[in-house]
Amino acid sequence: MKRFWIVDDEWEDYEAETRLLKDAHPDCEIRVSPEADRKDLEEFGSLADALICQISVKVDRKLLEELKSCKIVSVYGAGFNNVDISAARDLGIDVTNVPGYCAEDLADYVIAAIYRHNLRLSYYAENTGNGLWGAQAVKKRPRRISQQKLFIAGFGNNGRKLAEKAAGVGMKIMYYDYAESAEMTSVAQRTGAVRVSLEEGLAGADVISVHLALTDETKGFFSQKTFARMKPGAHFINTSRGGIVNEPDLITAVKNDVIGAATLDVIINEPPKLDDPILCTENICVTPHISYLSEDSLLELKTRAARNASDVVMGKSIPEVVNRR
Numbered sequence: 001m002k003r004f005w006i007v008d009d010e011w012e013d014y015e016a017e018t019r020l021l022k023d024a025h026p027d028c029e030i031r032v033s034p035e036a037d038r039k040d041l042e043e044f045g046s047l048a049d050a051l052i053c054q055i056s057v058k059v060d061r062k063l064l065e066e067l068k069s070c071k072i073v074s075v076y077g078a079g080f081n082n083v084d085i086s087a088a089r090d091l092g093i094d095v096t097n098v099p100g101y102c103a104e105d106l107a108d109y110v111i112a113a114i115y116r117h118n119l120r121l122s123y124y125a126e127n128t129g130n131g132l133w134g135a136q137a138v139k140k141r142p143r144r145i146s147q148q149k150l151f152i153a154g155f156g157n158n159g160r161k162l163a164e165k166a167a168g169v170g171m172k173i174m175y176y177d178y179a180e181s182a183e184m185t186s187v188a189q190r191t192g193a194v195r196v197s198l199e200e201g202l203a204g205a206d207v208i209s210v211h212l213a214l215t216d217e218t219k220g221f222f223s224q225k226t227f228a229r230m231k232p233g234a235h236f237i238n239t240s241r242g243g244i245v246n247e248p249d250l251i252t253a254v255k256n257d258v259i260g261a262a263t264l265d266v267i268i269n270e271p272p273k274l275d276d277p278i279l280c281t282e283n284i285c286v287t288p289h290i291s292y293l294s295e296d297s298l299l300e301l302k303t304r305a306a307r308n309a310s311d312v313v314m315g316k317s318i319p320e321v322v323n324r325r
Contacts, residue, residue, distance in 0.1 A: 061087035100157035146170030151205030
């Protein structure tokens with residue numbers, strides 16, 4: 001009998017995972033724990049064939065060593081920085097993620113952010129009672145979206161999907177990535193996206209959208225020096241990781257009109273305190289880390305994470321194994 005241990009404190013139900021796992025392993029046992037506590041670890045986790053866990057769960061060497069029967073750690077998400085990859089490799093445990101599951105949702109968010117900032121519909125709706133109407137109500141005339149340049153910093157699954165959406169509304173697209181691949185070249189050809197250096201992209205774009213991984217090299221990369229390279233009036237959008245941005249520098253850049261505005265779905269301290277300066281700065285819009293979330297993305301995430309666990313337990317070789325890449 002196979003055992004699947006789900007460690008998660010975020011989802012409300014596990015119907016998708018249960019259906020898939022039971023179809024593949026009819027007699028399997030599934031246990032859901034809000035955290036990898038000692039009791040559940042001793043009673044079930046230590047015997048489990050697979051651990052399926054939320055992206056925030058800390059899976060260190062100590063925990064991995066106690067998962068005596070574990071063949072796979074399947075992470076709910078694209079990021080896997082909370083799993084000790086080296087230890088898992090040493091112990092013969094595969095680690096999988098779910099790349100690209102929310103690429104379309106992130107792209108929709110960025111496009112929505114561009115339109116929100118450009119057309120300011122909520123501002124006009126809130127001020128219809130001020131006596132101004134028609135052109136008199138417009139303090140700053142927007143530019144057409146199709147006349148604006150978008151710079152995509154990071155051209156992985158999320159960046160490429162954004163390029164496709166942005167091309168659909170007529171934006172001119174530039175992109176940067178440290179690597180190159182056939183997928184990047186194909187999307188660039190279809191969308192007219194031009195590969196540029198970081199410096200060129202930052203200096204030439206009306207909108208900058210960040211899709212970089214958080215690493216030692218990118219931590220705090222968007223700082224005073226970086227914002228100073230951008231166009232006055234540029235709109236900075238981050239849906240990747242909060243740690244990529246130096247938040248005090250961003251606040252200063254927006255307040256001093258070095259750039260025009262920022263839309264952030266990720267910040268350094270999540271959830272933030274209500275008096276966090278990043279929440280209290282005019283022209284910085286912060287949303288509660290929801291850009292990835294839709295009914296469709298959640299179903300895909302849960303289904304693919306469960307399938308990864310099932311496939312590895314059955315001895316299948318799958319491309320999502322990150323510690324064999």
